[in-house]
Amino acid sequence: MFEKVKEVCPNVHEKIRAISADLNQNDFAISKEDLQELLSNTNVIFHCAATVRFDDHLRHAVQLNVTATQQLLLMASQMPKLEAFIHISTAYSNCNLKHIDEVIYPCPVEPKKIIDSMEWLDDAIIDEITPKLIGDQPNTYTYTKALGEVVVQQEGGDLNIAIVRPSIMGATWQEPFPGWVDNINGPSGLIIAAGKGFLRSVRATPMAVADLIPADTVVNLTLAVGWYTAVHRPKSTLVYHCTSGNLNPCNWGKMGFQVLATFEKIPFERAFRRPNADFTTNNISTHYWNAVSHRAPAIIYDFYLRLTGRKPRMTKLMNRLLRTLSMLEYFINRSWEWSTHNTEMLMSELSPEDQRVFNFDIRQLNWLEYIENYVLGVKKYLLKEDMAGIPEAKQHLKRLRNIHYLFNTALFLIVWRLLIARSQVARNVWFFIVSFCYKFLSYFRASSTLKV
Numbered sequence: 037m038f039e040k041v042k043e044v045c046p047n048v049h050e051k052i053r054a055i056s057a058d059l060n061q062n063d064f065a066i067s068k069e070d071l072q073e074l075l076s077n078t079n080v081i082f083h084c085a086a087t088v089r090f091d092d093h094l095r096h097a098v099q100l101n102v103t104a105t106q107q108l109l110l111m112a113s114q115m116p117k118l119e120a121f122i123h124i125s126t127a128y129s130n131c132n133l134k135h136i137d138e139v140i141y142p143c144p145v146e147p148k149k150i151i152d153s154m155e156w157l158d159d160a161i162i163d164e165i166t167p168k169l170i171g172d173q174p175n176t177y178t179y180t181k182a183l184g185e186v187v188v189q190q191e192g193g194d195l196n197i198a199i200v201r202p203s204i205m206g207a208t209w210q211e212p213f214p215g216w217v218d219n220i221n222g223p224s225g226l227i228i229a230a231g232k233g234f235l236r237s238v239r240a241t242p243m244a245v246a247d248l249i250p251a252d253t254v255v256n257l258t259l260a261v262g263w264y265t266a267v268h269r270p271k272s273t274l275v276y277h278c279t280s281g282n283l284n285p286c287n288w289g290k291m292g293f294q295v296l297a298t299f300e301k302i303p304f305e306r307a308f309r310r311p312n313a314d315f316t317t318n319n320i321s322t323h324y325w326n327a328v329s330h331r332a333p334a335i336i337y338d339f340y341l342r343l344t345g346r347k348p349r350m351t352k353l354m355n356r357l358l359r360t361l362s363m364l365e366y367f368i369n370r371s372w373e374w375s376t377h378n379t380e381m382l383m384s385e386l387s388p389e390d391q392r393v394f395n396f397d398i399r400q401l402n403w404l405e406y407i408e409n410y411v412l413g414v415k416k417y418l419l420k421e422d423m424a425g426i427p428e429a430k431q432h433l434k435r436l437r438n439i440h441y442l443f444n445t446a447l448f449l450i451v452w453r454l455l456i457a458r459s460q461v462a463r464n465v466w467f468f469i470v471s472f473c474y475k476f477l478s479y480f481r482a483s484s485t486l487k488v
């Protein structure tokens with residue numbers, strides 16, 4: 037990841053100093069000396085830290101995504117040299133709307149009230165009121181990210197603030213090289229599950245827009261926003277959508293197809309089954325395929341593990357995968373429209389050279405190439421698999437295919453044998469097929485003897 041920057045700038049490590057901080061603590065538990073240095077020398081803040089878990093407890097999500105943002109703004113207001121405060125939110129902070137503009141939307145309950153109530157309500161009551169509080173938001177993550185934006189607006193004071201809202205972040209497109217990824221969030225986890233053969237079906241709308249955005253595009257836009265906010269000092273807080281859907285749309289169908297096609301060329305090692313997944317679009321087919329393609333093979337495999345004296349683990353893993361799928365479903369069965377006027381304005385403000393260096397023009401992205409590099413990146417950087425292992429991985433898939441055929445044939449024969457034993461109709465059909473084959477073979481033999 038850092039090889040390229042080390043080549044360009046060998047003393048890069050001297051320019052960076054990591055500071056330990058914990059958003060759960062007062063003053064973030066930053067040491068006195070570090071705090072002093074931050075207060076007197078900071079020029080730009082990029083506030084990225086957050087909890088991104090969809091299932092986080094509301095108290096924790098509020099602490100990290102709302103209260104900590106409030107405290108950071110307070111700290112920022114004591115920094116005399118601060119030029120810009122860039123807050124990273126998410127394009128889904130208002131996913132209860134279909135069309136989302138680059139504005140901060142009000143929340144039904146004021147963030148301050150939510151922060152206060154988290155201090156005295158106990159966990160059981162919070163659990164009970166969470167669904168009512170989050171309303172038509174899908175989870176505590178998007179809900180608290182929306183609250184965080186309102187806090188930024190209300191408590192930003194005189195600071196120069198901007199908000200960047202990326203959609204679903206994926207592997208890098210160009211920098212430092214294509215396909216880098218270190219995170220199993222979003223599509224990466226599902227790519228692993230599909231490539232290893234665990235994931236067989238996903239409840240998704242193939243025509244819905246897959247609003248992925250490469251991580252380096254988000255970084256480039258964020259840096260450019262930092263520059264624009266510090267130099268041009270817009271009068272109000274500008275929101276920038278970092279999304280792909282309205283400029284270069286790709287849908288889940290095309291993405292899933294390309295992911296599967298890439299597995300043919302670049303298979304993952306030691307797959308559980310051959311990668312072969314499909315989309316389901318209604319409840320009945322989802323339940324059916326979950327039972328047949330996810331739960332049943334897991335139970336059979338765990339039975340085999342037990343028989344061979346090993347600890348069963350597949351059912352647990354499968355349950356976890358199904359839970360993850362159920363949490364992602366909301367996002368892969370809907371499309372949103374995000375306006376990108378501010379992002380386009382920013383692009384036009386950059387010099388041609390800066391447009392090249394800080395490229396965030398998503399129209400230039402070739403999805404098929406990007407997805408192939410993404411799958412390759414998942415294999416190399418997440419699964420840490422060696423490219424030299426590809427021939428062996430292909431051999432393994434061939435073996436799995438043969439086992440699959442063998443299993444299907446055996447299953448067919450058993451079912452057929454049972455049918456013949458119990459049903460006169462099945463016996464008649466069987467007799468008809470056998471006698472037909474016999475006659476066909478006799479005719480074939482007779483005609484070949486005549487020719488000789």
Ligand SMILES: CCCCCCCCCCCCCCCCCCCCCCCCCC(=O)SCCNC(=O)CCNC(=O)[C@H](O)C(C)(C)COP(=O)(O)OP(=O)(O)OC[C@H]1O[C@@H](n2cnc3c(N)ncnc32)[C@H](O)[C@@H]1OP(=O)(O)O
Pocket residue numbers: 088089090091125126127128202203204205218219220221222223226227230238288289291292293295296313314315356359360363364367368418
């Ligand atoms: C026609 C063809 C058809 C073909 C069809 C076929 C398809 C074929 C292919 C399919 C591809 C195409 C479709 C793609 C669809 C994608 C949808 C994406 C939508 C995303 C929307 C996002 C919108 C919002 C955007 C934002 O703004 S969102 C910000 C992003 N937020 C998220 O995306 C969080 C979500 N997830 C969670 O909220 C938690 O994941 C949760 C779910 C609670 C589970 O939670 P849990 O089960 O606990 O599992 P984990 O905690 O995840 O961990 C699990 C274990 O992995 C470990 N591990 C974590 N890292 C790493 C790491 N590097 N390296 C190694 N290990 C790691 C961790 O240690 C733990 O190991 P362990 O400790 O067990 O040993």
Ligand SMILES: NC(=O)C1=CN([C@@H]2O[C@H](COP(=O)(O)OP(=O)(O)OC[C@H]3O[C@@H](n4cnc5c(N)ncnc54)[C@H](OP(=O)(O)O)[C@@H]3O)[C@@H](O)[C@H]2O)C=CC1
Pocket residue numbers: 057058059060083084085086087088100124125126127181201202203204205206219221222
């Ligand atoms: N991934 C995505 O698809 C999208 C992400 N975003 C936003 O981008 C930002 C980064 O997300 P992403 O990189 O995906 O998520 P990660 O979980 O990888 O990053 C979250 C960051 O927050 C830090 N952090 C978490 N808890 C604490 C804490 N208690 N104290 C101090 N630091 C903490 C983590 O530090 P450490 O590494 O030390 O744990 C980590 O650096 C978030 O604001 C998220 O909302 C927006 C849209 C899409």
